[in-house]
Amino acid sequence: MTDSQPGTEAFTIRSSRVSAARKLVRRRARDKERKFLAEGPQAIREALAAGAVRELFYTERVLSRHADLVREAPRSALVTEEALAALAETVTPQGMVAVCDYLECLLPPDPRLVVVLDRISDPGNAGTILRAADAAGADLVVFGSDSVDPYNGKCVRSSAGSLFHLPVMRGADTGEALSLFDAQVLAAAADGEDVFALRDSGDLAAPTVWLFGSEPHGLDDDTAGLAHRKVGVPIWGGAESLNLGVAAGVCLYTTAAEQRKPS
Template structure:
C-alpha cells in the first residue's frame, strides 16, 4: 500500500493536473468510480495504473476485479495519498492514470458512416460545458467529437469528470484549427450546421438528413461571423418562454438529439 503523500510517485500523478505535464507525458488522471469504470471497461489498453483506497476497493469491487482481469496495475493507497494525487477536494476513493486517447483528425473522418453525425467544439473554454457536450454527443449516438486547438484541454480533470465516462465511448480528435476542421469535414462531404442564436433557420426547419456536423461556439460570444459564413446553414434553437438563451451544453444536446431522431427514422 502507498502511504506517503510526499513520495515521487504521488508527486508525478499530481503533476498531471498541469496541462504542460499532460502534454509532456501523454498521460492524464481520471478521477472517480464512473470515469475509472468506463476506462477499464472500454479502453483498458489506455489505463496505466489504478489507485484505490481500501474502503473504495470494497465499495467498487466490480471495478477492481475488472481491472485485475484486464491485467492492470491496481495499487491500494491511503485516503491521504489519493487526496494528494487528485485535483478534487473530496476524491471518491479511486482514480486511474490513463494515456491520451484522441486520434488524428484524418483518422476520425476516415471512419465516418454515410449518415455521420459529428459535433465540433470551436472555442469552448468552460470545462464543464465541454465535458457535458461530449457526454451529450455520446448519448445521442454521435460518431465523433472534434475539439479545436482554441478550446479547453479535454484532459482537464473537470472535463474528464463532466463526461462521466463518455470520453472513452466515441472517437475524439483534438488540436486542429477551426478552418482546418471545417475544410476537412467539407472534404468528406459532411454538411456544416452552425448552432447560433443569430441563425435564421429554426431547428425544426433545418435539414438534418445525411452526414452533417454541428458546429458549436464559445459560451459567451457564440460563433464568429467568419465561422458562421463558412457553414452551410446557421440554425437556432427556438426559445418559447422568457429565457434569454440556453446554456451551450443544453443547446448542443438539443441539436444532437434532433439529428439523432431524424437519423433513427430514416434508417
C-alpha cells in the same frame, strides 16, 4: 497487479508514484507523458473497458464497493486520503484516481454526425457536450481552435465516461477540421434558423457537422462563415437563453433522431 497487500502501508502524498501522477494535473505534463487522470468509479470503469488505465490509486474506504476495479487495473496501489485528495480535483473526492494513456483518434469512415468545438474554454461545458454527443450516437468530437483540453480533469469528469466511448480529436484548427468532412456544416447561433423547422423539412437527415462556439461569445463572424447555415434552438418561455450543453444536446438529438428514421 495490486502493489498494496494486506498490512502494507498506504502510499502517501510524498510517494514517488503519487508525486509523478500529481504532475498530470497540468497540461504540459500530460502532453509530455501522454497520460491523464480520470477520477471516480464510473470514469475508471469506462477507462478500464477501453484499455486506457495504466495505474489505479484507491483508498481503503472504497475497496469494499469497488474491489473489482482494483483487480482489473494493470497496476494499483492503496493511498492515504491525503494523497488521494492531492490527485483529485474535486472538493469531495470519490476515493479512486486512475492514470490513463492518451486515447488514439481514428477518423471514422463516412461519418454522419460530427461535433466541432471552437474556442470553448469551459471544461464543464465541453465535457457535457462530449457526453451528449456520445449519447446521441455521434461519430466524432473535435476540440478545435483554442478549445479546452479534453483531458482536463473537469472535462473528463463532466463527460461521465463518454471520453472513452468515441473518437476525440484535440488541438485541431477549426477550419481545417471542417474541411475533412463531406457534410453540411451547421453553426449553432441564437439568431439562427429554428432547428425544429430544419427537422420538419428533412434537412437534418443529411450527414451533418455541428459547430459550437463558447457560451458567452458564440462563434466569431469568420468561423460562423465557414458553415452552410446558422441554426438555433427557439426559446418559447421567458428564459434569456439556454446553457450551451443543453442547447447542444437538443441540436444533436434532433439531428440523430432524423438521421435514424427509416428511409
